[in-house]
Amino acid sequence: MRRLWRSVLDVLPLYDPGPPLESLAAELGRADVVRLSANENPLGPSPRAVAAVAREAARIHLYPDGGSTALREALAHHLGVRADQFVVGNGADELIALVASAAFEPGDEVIVPEPSFEPYAIGATLAGARVVSSPLAAYDTDLADIRRRLTDRTKAVMLCSPHNPATTIIRRSALLGFLDALGTDPPLVVLDEAYHDFCDDAEYPDGIALLARYPRLIVLRTFSKIAGLAGLRVGYAVANAETIDRLNRVRAPYNVNRLGQVAALAALEDKEHEERTRRLVLEERAFLSAELARRGYRFPRSHANFLLVAVPDAPARRARLLKAGILVRDGASVGFPGHLRFSVGLHETNAQLVSLL
Ligand SMILES: Cc1ncc(COP(=O)(O)O)c(C=O)c1O
Known part of the structure; x- marks a missing residue:
């Protein structure tokens, strides 16, 4: 057969x-x-996003901007990093898949806290990598355990803060200690901050502010939660320009639709x-x-x-x-x-x- x-x-x-x-x-x-x-x-x-979608509706016969240029420029302005440090995806879900298809291959190990958001393990498995589970310590991401599981084959560590489903965060000093200990040739560290807008803890680090110091960090965010655009599917990754270039090579040419792009732009302005x-x-x-x-x-x-x-x-x-x-x-x-x-x-x-x- x-x-x-x-x-x-x-x-x-x-x-x-x-x-x-x-x-x-x-x-x-x-x-x-x-x-x-x-x-x-x-x-x-956001009502502004709804109005933007209504305005854009008459143009849906036209392909969207494949590079989500206006949205990346607006994000760059809002977040204080360059526009070439963003790739916009069909939800943060797509970005997890893009990291997997751009970076993971058979023989690689990907460390994933267990339990955690399922698409991390799905993406790694699909790419042929071996998922190395790191059990949570009760409800907390156990960075010491993750460190013990690092090998020369570790291609990436998936971190989620606030964690889904455990709701806990990785505090600044713990995260910095972990990232510093990875040394000069670290694996990729994907830091999923889908829920960062809801964290008011003074010890919660801003992943984007860490990018300058940790060039292999990839921060994921989404318009699905705080902006209420889950049905339109818009998320983004922020990383150094070289990482973004790699991710762009594996994404579909028009991965984010017209309505999603204008809605996200409008939501970004709707403080x-x-x-x-x-x-x-x-x-x-x-x-x-x-x-x-x-x-x-x-x-x-x-x-x-x-x-x-x-x-x-x-x-x-x-x-x-x-x-x-x-x-x-x-x-x-x-x-x-x-x-x-x-x-x-x-x-x-x-x-x-x-x-x-
Ligand atoms: C931790 C985490 N990351 C990413 C996502 C995916 O977000 P999006 O709707 O942008 O695909 C979710 C969605 O629930 C999530 O919980």
Whole structure:
């Protein structure tokens, strides 16, 4: 028999993002289902982004700018690095895949905290690299363990801060100590900061500020969370220009569509929406944390727009919440059995969630 498909596909887990919101609502027979399982923005998109999409709609017969030039220039302006230090992707998801296809090959090892955001391991496996798992220390990324697992074959270390799903961060001194210890010929270090806007800890380092000192660092960010553009799929990697050149060689020519580019540009200018989102998430995260702690629940302090909470009988509780129209993630599906993971929602939803739990 002719073998058609790569054998690695037989062992690759299928990433399960859960059912589409629309079919879930139809199945439950209620239009008011609130999804707290995907860490989306409870306030919706920036109104300026919505207006930009509406304006751009008449031009969707034209290919987009393949290089997302205007968006990269705006990002450069906002973040104080050069435009050639950015590659924009179809969500940060695509950037993880681009790093894998540009850098990883059979024989390489990629160190991935376990559990963590699944696409890291999927991308590495697909590229033929060996995934070396580094267990979290309870809920924290264990940099000492990662160091012990480094070898000459280590091509990359995947770090996520704030961590999905554990909600914890890697503090500045720990991160710098780790990066310094990698020496003069380090592997790539991918620092996924998808949730950085929700962290208000003074010890949280800004990955982009570290790029000048650590040339093999790649920082990932996204417009899906704070800007509320998850449905348009826009994320970006920031790194040195040589790394960006490598990533550009493996991306599709028109990877980010016209609507995504104009919406992200508009969202970048909409500081008011960004600030409203941040304020809501921080206030409501504090509310949820206090209410859950008062009821005796155990969970790590969250630095993200979601919480990971230890509960007895997680599947039954998830089912009960779903019946009431609130969709949360069973921790078992993200490597934390006996937990629920749920996004910070609007106050009314959060209050309902706490009382239903
Ligand atoms: C840690 C982490 N990185 C990256 C992403 C992907 O973001 P995007 O929507 O930009 O693909 C997510 C999405 O949930 C995430 O949790």
